[in-house]
Amino acid sequence: xxxxxxxxxxxxKAFGSTTVLxxxxxxxENGEFISLLGPSGCGKTTLLRIVAGLxxxxxxxxxxSGADITGLPTHMRGVGVVFQNYALFPHLTxxxxxxxxxxxxxxxxxxxxxxxxxxxxxxxxxxxADRPIRGLSGGQQQxxxxxxxxxxxxxxxxxxxxxxxLDRKLRELMQIELKRILREVGITTVLVTHDxxxxxxxSDRIAVMNKGxxxxxxxxxLIYQKPASRFVLDFVGHSTRIAGTTAKTTDGLLAIETxxxxxxxxxxxxxxxxxxxxxxxxxxxxSMAQETPPSVNVLSAxxxxxxxxxxxxxxxxxxxxDSHLLVEAGRIPEGMAVGANVHLHWSLEDTLVFPGAQE
Amino acid sequence: MSDRTPDxxxxxxxxxxxxxxxxxxxxxxxxxxxxxxxxxxxxxxxxIDFLSDGFNWRVIFNTLRTAALTxxxxxxxxxxxxxxxxxxxxxxxxxxxxxxxxxxxxxVIVKAFAWQIVLRRDGIVASLLMATGVWDEPKLLxxxxxxxxxxxxxxxxxxxxxxxxxxxxxxxxxxxxAAATLGAPPVYRFFRLSLPLAASGIISGCSIxxxxxxxxxxIPSLLIGDRYQTLPTLTARAFLLMRxxxxxSTTATILLFLTIAIVMLTAWLVRRREVQT
Ligand SMILES: Nc1ncnc2c1ncn2[C@@H]1O[C@H](COP(=O)(O)OP(=O)(O)O)[C@@H](O)[C@H]1O
Ligand SMILES: [Mg+2]
Numbered sequence: 001x002x003x004x005x006x007x008x009x010x011x012x013k014a015f016g017s018t019t020v021l022x023x024x025x026x027x028x029e030n031g032e033f034i035s036l037l038g039p040s041g042c043g044k045t046t047l048l049r050i051v052a053g054l055x056x057x058x059x060x061x062x063x064x065s066g067a068d069i070t071g072l073p074t075h076m077r078g079v080g081v082v083f084q085n086y087a088l089f090p091h092l093t094x095x096x097x098x099x100x101x102x103x104x105x106x107x108x109x110x111x112x113x114x115x116x117x118x119x120x121x122x123x124x125x126x127x128x129a130d131r132p133i134r135g136l137s138g139g140q141q142q143x144x145x146x147x148x149x150x151x152x153x154x155x156x157x158x159x160x161x162x163x164x165x166l167d168r169k170l171r172e173l174m175q176i177e178l179k180r181i182l183r184e185v186g187i188t189t190v191l192v193t194h195d196x197x198x199x200x201x202x203s204d205r206i207a208v209m210n211k212g213x214x215x216x217x218x219x220x221x222l223i224y225q226k227p228a229s230r231f232v233l234d235f236v237g238h239s240t241r242i243a244g245t246t247a248k249t250t251d252g253l254l255a256i257e258t259x260x261x262x263x264x265x266x267x268x269x270x271x272x273x274x275x276x277x278x279x280x281x282x283x284x285x286x287s288m289a290q291e292t293p294p295s296v297n298v299l300s301a302x303x304x305x306x307x308x309x310x311x312x313x314x315x316x317x318x319x320x321x322d323s324h325l326l327v328e329a330g331r332i333p334e335g336m337a338v339g340a341n342v343h344l345h346w347s348l349e350d351t352l353v354f355p356g357a358q359e
Numbered sequence: 360m361s362d363r364t365p366d367x368x369x370x371x372x373x374x375x376x377x378x379x380x381x382x383x384x385x386x387x388x389x390x391x392x393x394x395x396x397x398x399x400x401x402x403x404x405x406x407i408d409f410l411s412d413g414f415n416w417r418v419i420f421n422t423l424r425t426a427a428l429t430x431x432x433x434x435x436x437x438x439x440x441x442x443x444x445x446x447x448x449x450x451x452x453x454x455x456x457x458x459x460x461x462x463x464x465x466x467v468i469v470k471a472f473a474w475q476i477v478l479r480r481d482g483i484v485a486s487l488l489m490a491t492g493v494w495d496e497p498k499l500l501x502x503x504x505x506x507x508x509x510x511x512x513x514x515x516x517x518x519x520x521x522x523x524x525x526x527x528x529x530x531x532x533x534x535x536x537a538a539a540t541l542g543a544p545p546v547y548r549f550f551r552l553s554l555p556l557a558a559s560g561i562i563s564g565c566s567i568x569x570x571x572x573x574x575x576x577x578i579p580s581l582l583i584g585d586r587y588q589t590l591p592t593l594t595a596r597a598f599l600l601m602r603x604x605x606x607x608s609t610t611a612t613i614l615l616f617l618t619i620a621i622v623m624l625t626a627w628l629v630r631r632r633e634v635q636t
Contacts, residue, residue: 054536074539087537091555091632100551101541152542 003030004063005188006051006156011060013046013212020046021057021212028156028188033179034217035191035199038209039235044192045084047209048158051190052079064155075104080154080187084161086145088133094144095120095129101152119147122181138166139174146178150185157182159191163198175201196236200224208232230276230354239278240326243357246273253296256353260299260319265351274357281314281328283350287343288336295345301325303340306332317344323359387615394608405609415593419613422589425507425579426572430519432512433568434561437519441560444520445527459517467514471581474510475501478582484509507583514578515571519564526560559629566625570618590614 006028013021020043028034036044049055051062053074061070069077089097095116102112120126123143128136136144142162149157162178163171179202182189193199199206200220207217208231216228227233244258246269254265256277263277285293292298301317304324313332317325327344336342395401409415444455462470477483478500488494500506534556538548554561576591588596590610597607 052536052540054539074536075542075544077540078542079540081537081540083533083537085531085533087531087533089534089537089552100538101543103551104541104543104547148537148541154540 004028005030005032005065006190007061007063007066008047008051009061009063011047011050011057011062013043013050013055013057019212021050024060024209024212024214026207026214026217028190031186031188032204033182033189033191033202034205034207035193035203036207036209037193037196037199037235040194042209043212044194044209045160048081048160048190048192051156052081052158053077078152078155080149080152080157082142082145082149082157082159082162084164086141086165088141088144088148090133093130093132094125094136097133097144098148098151100148105152115151119151122150122184123147139170142166142174142178146181150181150187155188157187157189159189161193162191163193163195171198178202200236206236208235210235224280225350227352230356230358233278233352233354238281238326238328239352240281240284241359242277242323242325243359244275244277245357246271246275253348254353259323260301263299263351264296264348265353266348267353269353269355273355276354276357276359278352278354279346279350281326282312284325284327284344284346286315286327286329286333286336287345288333288340289343292343293345296348297351298343298345300341300343303336303338303342306338317342390608391612391615393604394612397605405605406613409606409609409613418588418590418593418610419617421587422573422591422614423617425504425511425589426569428504428508429511429515429572430565430569432508433516433519434565436512437516437564438523438557438561440516441520441523441527441557444524445530459520463517467577468581470514471510471578474506474513474582478506478510501582502584502586504583504587507579507587510582511572511575511578515568518567518571522563522567523557523560526557530556558632562625562629562632566622569621573618573621574614590617 004027006026008024008026011021011024011026012019024043024047026047036047038044046055050057050060053069053072057070061068063069064077064079089100092100098116098119099112102115107115116129117126120129123146125140125143125147128140133141133144142165145162159178163174166174175198191199191202200223203220205217205219206223207214208223209215210229210231216223216232218226218228223232224237227236233239242258242260242263244256244263247255247257247262248271249255249268252266254267254269256263256265256275258277265277269275285295287293292300299319301319303315304318305316307314307316311330313329315327315329315332317327325344394405395403397404440459444452444459447455479485480497480499480501482500484500485494485497489497500509534552535548538552543551573589574591575589576595579587579589579592580595585592590613594607594610594614597603597610601607
């Protein structure tokens with residue numbers, strides 16, 4: 001990894017007897033935008049603070065552009081941070097906030113003014129330059145925080161849940177806006193979030209964190225289509241899950257006995273293992289035909305509910321019992337109504353198998 | 360909530376207003392009046408007499424100088440203490456607060472006498488300075504300005520710590536972190552962030568201690584004595600010893616206006632800061 005801007009190796013951290021990080025490895029390439037995605041309390045902020053030098057890890061190293069910065073104080077690292085509450089300086093104006101870091105360096109007044117103007121322009125706050133911080137909207141505050149962090153030209157930018165204080169509409173707008181700004185600057189960025197949509201929309205790669213460890217680090221498409229663990233499957237997106245037990249593998253095709261009949265998958269489990277079959281709901285096709293469609297995985301079930309979701313529908317199916325199967329569709333096929341018996345089918349590639357039979 | 364008009368809110372301040380008028384405003388008016396009205400009617404002669412005497416300028420200077428030094432000592436000791444208090448949590452913080460507030464319940468006279476013991480030639484301060492080799496021979500700290508300032512600072516310290524602490528505890532700790540991530544070293548952060556943010560507390564603390572120190576009477580009486588006159592001790596002398604009510608009310612009025620000027624100046628400084636931020 002010659003090109004890594006950030007390299008965290010074996011980071012461990014405990015507060016008292018609670019382990020918050022248990023051996024995190026993370027490498028971020030130059031110019032990349034990655035997300036640390038995980039539920040609240042999984043250690044995202046802790047990892048970010050260790051990278052910024054605001055907290056020291058119990059074990060492990062942090063490297064920035066190849067140089068070991070594990071013991072370096074924060075102000076000597078060149079790691080910019082946009083804090084969750086923005087942490088703007090309340091006694092200074094917008095422009096003075098952006099100038100704060102520049103003034104701490106040996107830079108001429110003229111250069112400082114030019115740099116401040118450049119970054120205020122980048123975040124479209126030029127007209128607000130002399131406003132006090134108090135009275136700015138959440139979106140404006142966020143842009144000041146971004147301009148302030150970028151103005152000192154850090155090697156790496158860390159964003160800690162920067163959109164959590166904004167309402168939904170503004171959040172979506174700011175996500176696009178921030179991506180534009182960061183692409184323009186070309187800075188390597190780590191975004192911390194618990195919002196999967198945000199991570200999917202913004203990132204080149206996503207590191208899914210659970211209980212102080214990274215479970216999968218991959219491109220958004222892979223995270224969604226090939227989740228590496230049951231946790232990633234459940235945390236990112238919806239899925240339809242069916243418990244079963246593996247049977248024999250024939251011709252590279254693994255048979256799994258379930259309450260819905262025999263299903264097939266690619267992976268190699270030894271016979272007799274309890275497993276869960278999972279399918280992303282929009283990958284399931286429906287057909288009303290009498291004869292079963294030509295697919296390795298077909299089951300028939302009764303439609304019990306149709307939930308309208310605006311741009312799409314969620315359809316709930318069951319067969320003899322309490323198993324609810326979720327299917328997502330852009331439109332309801334002709335003639336399909338609640339109570340209908342429907343064939344559900346999906347391809348081999350879309351069949352995910354995880355150890356343990358918990359739906 | 361909305362029917363609480365300003366008039367009715369003002370009503371709540373009425374008891375305090377009545378009380379202050381009776382016990383404070385009327386006597387002060389009488390006092391000020393006495394300085395201007397003599398046997399020959401309205402005149403400013405006492406002021407002219409007082410201010411044309413060089414000794415009295417010395418007294419005013421003493422008053423302001425002691426107050427300024429006391430305020431400085433309180434600030435230098437009080438700011439780090441307030442900082443420690445704002446960083447501490449739970450039990451430690453409770454203990455610290457008690458340690459700061461409890462001494463207020465001990466009378467000023469008791470404390471001043473205690474300081475007499477501390478500042479003696481064989482007192483603890485002299486012994487310490489001797490033991491560490493700072494002094495070669497024991498000296499008397501009692502009845503010196505240094506002794507007075509040390510004693511006064513000790514007594515007024517809580518009035519410096521508490522206003523600063525009340526401001527510091529409201530400062531978001533992530534501001535320091537943000538400044539560090541912007542490449543600002545600790546000294547820069549102190550002068551450009553910590554101090555400006557704490558300014559309103561520092562200004563209030565200084566103005567309270569300075570006002571208290573300009574008007575202290577018992578402490579200078581016991582720690583420095585008659586050789587060193589300040590406006591309050593001179594006022595007391597005029598009333599109690601010289602039985603000169605006109606002189607006493609004149610010095611008291613001068614002291615009053617000095618103090619008011621200081622309080623107004625600091626109030627203006629604080630307001631200017633708030634407009635800026
Ligand atoms: N300074 C601290 N002292 C004790 N526990 C902490 C401290 N900071 C964080 N924690 C704990 O560590 C865990 C992870 O926190 P954090 O990294 O903030 O999670 P996240 O940002 O993913 O929500 C939480 O359970 C939190 O309570
Ligand atoms: Mg967090």
